Amino acid sequence: MRLRGTAGAAAGLLLAVAMGCTGGAEDAAPETSPTPARATGERATGESHRTAPSPTPAGPVSLQALMQREHTGSGLRLGEVLDHSSAYTRHAVTYEANGLTISGIMNIPEGEGPFPAVVLAHGHIDPDVYFSGQGMPREQDRLARSGYVVLHTDYRNHARSDKDPDNDVNLRLGYTEDVIGAALALRDSGRPEIDGDRIGLFGRSMGGGVVYNTLVVAPGLFDAAVAYAPVSARPEENIDHFQRPNGDPVVTEIEERHGTPEENPGFWRGVTPLSYVDRVTEPLLIQHGSADDTCPPGWSRQAAAAFEEAGKDVELRTVPGEGHTFGPKWASSMDVTEAFLARHLR
Secondary structure, eight states, X not given: OEEESSOOOOOOOOOOOSSSOOXXXXXXXXXXXXXXXXXXXXXXXXXXXXXOOOSSOOOSSSHHHHHXXXXXXXXXXXXXXXXXXXXXXXXXXXXXXXXXEEEEEEEEESSSOXXXXXXXXOOOOOTTTOOTTTTOHHHHHHHHHTTOEEEEEOOTTSTXXXXXXXXXXXXXXXXXXXXXXXXXXHHHSOOTTEEEEEEEEEEXXXXXXXXXXXXXXXXXXXXXXXXXXXXXXXXXXXIIIIIGGGTOTHXXXXXXXXXXXXXXXXXXXXXXXXXXXXXXXXXXXXXXXXXXXXXXXXXXXXXXXXXXXXTOOEEEEEETTOOSSOOTTHHHHHHHHXXXXXXXXX
16 A cells, blocks of 8 residues: 555554445454456447346345346436537436436547546535535546546436435445446447546545445446545444434434444444455545545545555555645645546556
8 A cells, every 4th residue: 555645554444335424343354255356347239238246145235235236337328518618518417227317417528539437426415405416526627628538426316316215224325336337337338439448436525435335346347446535434433423413313214224333243344345345456546635524534544554454456645734625735636636547547
């Protein structure tokens, strides 16, 4: 692991189910981590791409269950042109992910493709106020200007996406399915602007947790991954940090359905991505501000240490003085991100 800035290396686990709430137990290894497989999807005329399921039965709400599922992603449709500039055109889009229609936005660079693509996984925004494409506008613009097709997924229950009423109580694991579906839909699209063999993943905050999940569920689907200011890789730690202090009633529903970490430690191990970090095949860049008081930097240090211990290609950069959203040093942090993506996608 390449540590930059003030990165330490405390061992430990981390999980980040898609929101400011997820958690996982660190004691005892999971039953068995399914054998890693490069989930690149198969190409077949007229069929959506699918990720290969893993063996070994698992509980229905778990990362193992997602590993075993045959994920599908297809039907990428460009809708209304939302903006046009000399650098890129911004479209409203939809695609299919495991039977749900997911909305989002796509920036397509001007010029002759095909261009490598980056899927963006945004942080937590209340779905009641969220609008399509919200959450990572700076990254959308900069990456498109740098010659990447950018697909920003809205996730289920957001904007024009289909609804999944159980997603919150099931620790928002559905967001991981939506991101996997986005990559498969890009590959399935057949659009000349898109190079389906070069796809990166970039998530911030809650979306950083989605990145962790995706890397263990579908190893090899992406070529590289980036997480900015990610949430904890322990679901229960996110719950205690974000939801419980605000009296979120979903916490009670989660614990009634799945038990607490003390009552049902096996469940919580099963929703912790670092229980399965041995499956990861992609290089991972984590950037975290040293002054982040929303997602403590220690969460990223713990995650990076776990990746390193498993022998994975992980780089943690601590950005001195930056808070959760990155301000004065955002541009230089993106220089680092673009150099990382270029190494693996260009």
